Amino acid sequence: MLAAVILVVYVTLIADPITYSASSRSDSSIGTTNVVAPTSTAITSSPKDLNATQQVLSQITQFLNDLQNRNLSGLQNYYTNESVLTMTGCTNGLGGKYTGLSDIRSLYAKYENGIASFSINSSGLALRVIDSSTINATYGLSITAGAFFGTADATVAVQQLWILSNGTQHTTSSGWAVEKDDWNFLSLTVHSSLIQVPACKS
Secondary structure (H helix, E strand, O other): HHHHHHHHHHOOOOOOEEHHHHHHHHOOOHHHHHHHOOOEEEEEEOOHHHHHHHHHHHHHHHHHHHHOOOOHHHHHHOOOOOEEEEEEEOOOHHHHEEEHHHHHHHHHHHHHOOOOOEEEEEEEEEEEEEOOOOEEEEEEEEEEEEEEEEEEEEEEEEEEEEEOOOOOOOOOOOOOOEEEEEEEEEEEEEEOOOOOOEEEEE
16 A cells, blocks of 8 residues: 555646645546646747647646546556656655556556545746757656555655657647656655654655
8 A cells, every 4th residue: 555655646746836635536436627737837948939838738737637537548648658757766665667658557557546635736847848849847746645554745856858749659639748757756754653664865
């Protein structure tokens, strides 16, 4: 179950600086729908790149909604077989590299069980245009996840490289996909009377 709590930290929400919370879904519901657009976003680009940055902002918003609603089939649409997801820092044994759509899909699926609730504060969402088909996104996250044994708090620094993809596995309407997804867990603290997990700060 602890693994599931840490994985929900990976499956986080992106915006600035809004708080999100969700409860575990029942068999008959996929949870509450929260449509949220990132605000106060820093964009480093020229006017000719505005269309690309707006498309990526739209993708991040939809990605956020899919995460909030635990739409696992929707989440895989942001990746291709060339995508690489890397988790470093205070991951409680879950660190490593997940390569390709199959590995990433399996990682997302694990967070479905064992989580009673979670809440997320995010900040500092910034986009940097590298070229017309490549955009870098960075943001920070503060997360609390609850399970039967207690709660876990984590802070994460995220960096994503979004590319304009023609891959057949990618089905989102704009064609943007996450090629590199780097999650650095800066801290992790578990609060529980049932288990003891040393606090971590990287």
